[in-house]
Amino acid sequence: xxxxxxxxxxxxxxxxxxxxxxxxxxxxxxxxxxxxxxxxxxxxxxxxxxxxxxxxxxxxxxxxxxxxxxxxxxxxxxxxxxxxxxxxxxxxxxxxxxxxxxxxxxxxxxxxxxxx
Amino acid sequence: xxxxxxxxxxxxxxxxxxxxxxxxxxxxxxxxxxxxxxxxxxxxxxxxxxxxxxxxxxxxxxxxxxxxxxxxxxxxxxxxxxxxxxxxxxxxxxxxxxxxxxxxxxxxxxxx
Numbered sequence: 001x002x003x004x005x006x007x008x009x010x011x012x013x014x015x016x017x018x019x020x021x022x023x024x025x026x027x028x029x030x031x032x033x034x035x036x037x038x039x040x041x042x043x044x045x046x047x048x049x050x051x052x053x054x055x056x057x058x059x060x061x062x063x064x065x066x067x068x069x070x071x072x073x074x075x076x077x078x079x080x081x082x083x084x085x086x087x088x089x090x091x092x093x094x095x096x097x098x099x100x101x102x103x104x105x106x107x108x109x110x111x112x113x114x115x116x
Numbered sequence: 117x118x119x120x121x122x123x124x125x126x127x128x129x130x131x132x133x134x135x136x137x138x139x140x141x142x143x144x145x146x147x148x149x150x151x152x153x154x155x156x157x158x159x160x161x162x163x164x165x166x167x168x169x170x171x172x173x174x175x176x177x178x179x180x181x182x183x184x185x186x187x188x189x190x191x192x193x194x195x196x197x198x199x200x201x202x203x204x205x206x207x208x209x210x211x212x213x214x215x216x217x218x219x220x221x222x223x224x225x226x227x228x
Contacts, residue, residue: 004159031214033214033216040124041220041221042205042218042219042220042221043160043205043216043218045215045216045217048213055213055214056213056214056215058215090159090160092214097214098211098212098213098214099148099150099209099212099213099214099216100212104150104162104165105160105216106162107159107160108159109157109158110159
């Protein structure tokens, strides 16, 4: 079974540009969450989507947006990139909306964004 | 891949010894706690979880202890192996929400 897949794996942008990151959840998983991981730190929650609806939003500016498609895949968009947006962007999927012992997050390997 | 463990606290243990990784959490309302393992170039991987109505939970070679009084969580790894070398994060959440708050992480180095 394929795990959570993310694309692209690496990308380089310049300040002010826009980026779109993509995530395909594990087959059958309806929830997708996005996290930002700055080098040397733990991941920080950005968004959760379940059944195409936003279920949670972290403390990130409006330059960050996301959506979930009918096939449960998801996109994270970041506008007007800043140097501080350089990070590993992680996508995680789970079968349901709430976290329980049987409903854990499975993370992808991430998209490494470098902003110059 | 790049080092996830850059500038993180590091725990070095001899292969075969037991490892104990500690974590202090911040939110007294948190009721669900998770330990993740992150290897270089990979996303975090679920290890074990515990709910706030429990003090201890055991898995295969791993045990999580929860002390709600002092808001402390620990992960014990028995008979540590080279494959256990990674960065370990404790994480907390409330009410089952997927807004999971991760700690700063501890890098575990296993000495063969």
